[in-house]
Amino acid sequence: AQSVTQLDSQVPVFEEAPVELRCNYSSSVSVYLFWYVQYPNQGLQLLLKYLSGSTLVKGINGFEAEFNKSQTSFHLRKPSVHISDTAEYFCAVSPWSGAGSYQLTFGKGTKLSVIP
């Protein structure tokens, strides 16, 4: 089984400041890692994903995340946030293979509020 912990439930940040949203996971098998974003009153949109290879992955809207296997972390970063980044962000994992390989296990979400 897998579990995902998003360490901050809410993160307020001023516009144009950098932000880091933290995500740690636990799994007995190798996993794929994802960040999804949910804008107000909308569905989930994939921000970025780590499958293999380079541990630094770049996504849409200037976000990037770094996979750290030894710390089982996948933190999301953006060097300069905009008002439009206000949303809820979800970290998720799914196993590479096996019966549950399509199932996504989500963290509880981090609400990012960008302050003008």
Add this chain to the structure above:
Amino acid sequence: EAQVTQNPRYLITVTGKKLTVTCSQNMNHEYMSWYRQDPGLGLRQIYYSMNVEVTDKGDVPEGYKVSRKEKRNFPLILESPSPNQTSLYFCASSPPRGQGVTEAFFGQGTRLTVV
């Protein structure tokens, strides 16, 4: 346009009145699933389907049913809704892993209120 379509987007119903939330995808995906989203709990899987006529329970299946008679459709059925099923529901679909795409595609969500 590739998409997952849920209907209705919003639904208010009374306790015990059977309802169905429809989900349809046009990407020919084999894997489909339902999640519910509750404040502070994130998304939790209700049921999933690996293919037509193959369904299985997720983490929170109690009070729900599903069916998969066609590849594109995966309806969620609440036979006797209760107030604790008030939630935001998402349908998702995923292609086979061998096709090089691993992420799930989500519908726009159905906000259900049971009074």
